Amino acid sequence: MPVPVRGISLGDNSSSSDSGKETVTPRADLAMSSRAKGGKRKAFLGLHAFATEGLTKLEDFVDMDDLPELLMVYDKSNITNRSAHGPQREPLIYRRAYPKALSKSTNPRRGFLFLDHENEIASGRRSTVHRAPLVATLGPRGEPRKRVAVAVKTAKDDCRSHHLLRQEAKGYAAFPREFVTPCKPVPAGAPLRTPVPAMRPRGAFPGWGAAMRPKSPEPAEMDPPIAPKFYGFYVPIGPNGESLVQCHSSCKDFANSDCHVPHWAKSILLMEDCGEPIDPATMPYKHREQCFDLVQRMHRQGFSHGHPHPRNMLVQPGPLSLPPPLRSMASPSFRLVSFGRWRALSHPLPKESQLGAKRAFEKGREIDVCVAMDELRVGHSDSSDDD
Numbered sequence: 001m002p003v004p005v006r007g008i009s010l011g012d013n014s015s016s017s018d019s020g021k022e023t024v025t026p027r028a029d030l031a032m033s034s035r036a037k038g039g040k041r042k043a044f045l046g047l048h049a050f051a052t053e054g055l056t057k058l059e060d061f062v063d064m065d066d067l068p069e070l071l072m073v074y075d076k077s078n079i080t081n082r083s084a085h086g087p088q089r090e091p092l093i094y095r096r097a098y099p100k101a102l103s104k105s106t107n108p109r110r111g112f113l114f115l116d117h118e119n120e121i122a123s124g125r126r127s128t129v130h131r132a133p134l135v136a137t138l139g140p141r142g143e144p145r146k147r148v149a150v151a152v153k154t155a156k157d158d159c160r161s162h163h164l165l166r167q168e169a170k171g172y173a174a175f176p177r178e179f180v181t182p183c184k185p186v187p188a189g190a191p192l193r194t195p196v197p198a199m200r201p202r203g204a205f206p207g208w209g210a211a212m213r214p215k216s217p218e219p220a221e222m223d224p225p226i227a228p229k230f231y232g233f234y235v236p237i238g239p240n241g242e243s244l245v246q247c248h249s250s251c252k253d254f255a256n257s258d259c260h261v262p263h264w265a266k267s268i269l270l271m272e273d274c275g276e277p278i279d280p281a282t283m284p285y286k287h288r289e290q291c292f293d294l295v296q297r298m299h300r301q302g303f304s305h306g307h308p309h310p311r312n313m314l315v316q317p318g319p320l321s322l323p324p325p326l327r328s329m330a331s332p333s334f335r336l337v338s339f340g341r342w343r344a345l346s347h348p349l350p351k352e353s354q355l356g357a358k359r360a361f362e363k364g365r366e367i368d369v370c371v372a373m374d375e376l377r378v379g380h381s382d383s384s385d386d387d
Ligand SMILES: Nc1ncnc2c1ncn2[C@@H]1O[C@H](COP(=O)(O)OP(=O)(O)O)[C@@H](O)[C@H]1O
Pocket: 121, 122, 123, 124, 125, 126, 127, 128, 129, 151, 153, 228, 271, 272, 273, 274, 275, 276, 277, 311, 312, 314, 337, 338, 339, 340
C-alpha cells in the first residue's frame, strides 16, 4: 500500500523551494509537514519516495548554513525506533545538533529523508547504515529542492552505540577541510597545526567558502579526501520541540557499558555514500599503501582514528575528479569511516586536560599504525610488492 507523504513536491528539479518567507516554530513546522504552504494539500507521494535506484549520490561539500536545520523523516520500517505503529503518515521531526548553528534560526531550513530497511547498505557492530533519498535545497535559499542519495548511520540498540555515534558526529563537525575535499599535501615532517573545522558558518572565516571549492584541482598534486562529507547529525524532537535524546549518565566512560535500550529514539548521521569495505587480500600494494596514507594523513592533522580496520575503509570507482560515468575501479577512491573512537590533540574531552588529550591522541596514533600496518600488510620488510 502506498505511503502517503503530503506537503512536499519532489523530483530532481522540483519547483518547491525553501522559501525565505516562512516563519516556523517546531510546532508550526510539525503542522506544515502535513499541509502544503498556504494550507493546500499537495501531491500524494507513493512508495517511490523511498526508492534510491538511479538517484544521484550527494558528493558536493555543503556549507553548514545550507544544510537543513530540521529534518522531516519518513521511516517506513521503524529504523529510528519512533514509528513502531506501522508506516507513519506524518514525518518524525529531527533537529540538527552538529554542525552546531551559531544561533537558533527563526526560519529553519527543512529537509526530508526517506528511510526503508530495504535500502540497508551494511550493519556494523555498533550501527546500521542505509542509503536514503534526501530532499532539500542544499544551496542558497530560494533554489529548487534536490532529491539526492545519502548514507544514513543509526546506532544499534545499546547505550554505548548511541554514545559512539554522537562522538562520531562531533568528530565530523571538528574535521578540517583537508579531510573531506582534495587538498594540497602536508609534508610528512611538518609540525602539527590546529586544524580549522570544515563545517563553519558562512562569514565566520572570510575566504573559506571559496577555498572549499578549488576551481580546477590538479589531481596529481592534490591529496584525496580522507572521510565522507558530512551532512549533519540530527536528533529526535518531540511534538513541543523537546529533545527526545536519551543517555545513561551513569555509564560514564561507556567502555564496558552495553545496556540494551530498544526504545530509545535514534539520532541520524547523514554523510556521503563512499562505496564498499576494502578487501586487502585482493588489493595491490599501492592501493593498500593509499589506505595507510589516509590514516597517516589524519595523524599529520592531529587526529587519530581509533579503529582503522578494513571494514572501516571504503572503496569506490575513481578518480572523483571525473564525472561518475567515467570513473572506474582501475583508479579507485578510498575513504575512512567509523570515527566513533577518534581523538585529537586540540579536542580534550569534557573535564580532560590538554595533556590528557595529547596522550590519548598519541596512544590512538600508535594503535592506528599497528592495526593498519598489520591489516593492510604495509610497512613491514616482507610487505612490499608481493603482487
Ligand atoms: N559513508 C558510507 N558510505 C557507504 N557505506 C558506509 C558508509 N559508512 C559506513 N558504511 C558501511 O556500513 C558499515 C558499518 O559502518 P561503520 O561506520 O563502520 O559502523 P560501526 O560504527 O558499527 O563500526 C561499514 O563497514 C560500511 O560497509
